[in-house]
Amino acid sequence: MLDTQPVETTHEFNTMQVELVRVDDGFHFEAVGKSGVAQHIDAATDIGGHNAGARPMEMLLMGLAGCSAIDVILILKKQKQVIEDFRLKVDGLREKDAVPAPFKKIHITYLLKGQLNADKVKRAIDLSMDKYCSATAQFRPSADITYSFEIQE
Numbered sequence: 001m002l003d004t005q006p007v008e009t010t011h012e013f014n015t016m017q018v019e020l021v022r023v024d025d026g027f028h029f030e031a032v033g034k035s036g037v038a039q040h041i042d043a044a045t046d047i048g049g050h051n052a053g054a055r056p057m058e059m060l061l062m063g064l065a066g067c068s069a070i071d072v073i074l075i076l077k078k079q080k081q082v083i084e085d086f087r088l089k090v091d092g093l094r095e096k097d098a099v100p101a102p103f104k105k106i107h108i109t110y111l112l113k114g115q116l117n118a119d120k121v122k123r124a125i126d127l128s129m130d131k132y133c134s135a136t137a138q139f140r141p142s143a144d145i146t147y148s149f150e151i152q153e
Helices: 056-078 118-132 134-139
Strands: 019-022 029-032 038-041 082-094 103-115 144-152
Touching: 038 056, 056 082, 056 103, 056 118, 056 134, 103 118, 118 134, 118 144
Parallel strands: 103 144
Antiparallel strands: 019 029, 029 038, 082 103
């Protein structure tokens, strides 16, 4: 049985809270965090969803991509690198027919365009993956995370 008590907050931790509200009689939800920006979550149509939002596991990969992207851009800006375009593609592999089915392998492809030094890009990504990205730290115990990057000038 799960503990239904709210998380006790103390001054030694940063707290985060989201609220999830059911939108329809299926699996469509609206989630809102401290930012106040709503995100929609839904299930696949084959189990009764309406495809009105991202799947929960997709959102986990989106969170990982966003977390690392913010780190990398901040680091490259501090290094006076010129970023004209920045994209990430994240591929996650889960065991087929497993319940639960956590990610076992994740590969992130960083696609950058601009006047960028490849060594600085690699260092920024390494720092994100190994030191700064909390989402990466969350996945590390269960998933092998790899990355590659491409720079277009």
